[in-house]
Amino acid sequence: YGILRTLREAHPTGRARGEVASCCIHRAPDVTRMIDRLVRQGLVRRTRDNEDRRCSLATITSAGLxxxxxxxxxxxxxxxxxxxxxxxxxxxxxxxLTETLAD
Structure with a gap:
């Protein structure tokens, strides 16, 4: 849920995996697995970043919205x-307390 909300905030441009991880309470490898699962479910799309071809951007799909x-x-x-x-x-x-835990 948190990843989808984070991607909705960045819609339609999307966010890099590291940006998503920094917005959530999850570690980057966990975020990668979660995004992979959301891609398989059709809720997120992964595309290449036009400015930095080494990076990919995750964007929420209409189904995710x-x-x-x-x-x-x-x-x-x-x-x-x-x-x-x-x-x-x-x-x-x-x-x-929630902010402290998130940091």
Whole structure:
């Protein structure tokens, strides 16, 4: 889900694998495997970078965009259910802890 969201943010130009990894909490080799799986599922396309032919760019496909449009509301509702009992201070603390873990 995180990789698809990251690629949607970069749509339509796409992102290099390293950029995707830096936006997610995953290591680069894991991101490569995940992108490979998303390519096989038709949710992501991999193309050569015209500026640097050594690199490839991952771009989200229309099927990937449709999937996100379908599941985004469900994920947002689940996040609301998980956090609805937290105070504003607790939500801020959770956000700080999440950022720390992501770094």
């Amino acid at each position: 449709k999937l996100l449009a379908r599941i985004d509301p469900e994920i947002a509702a689940a996040a609301r259910r998980l956090t609805q009992s937290l105070s504003a201070a607790q939500l801020q603390q959770l956000a700080r």
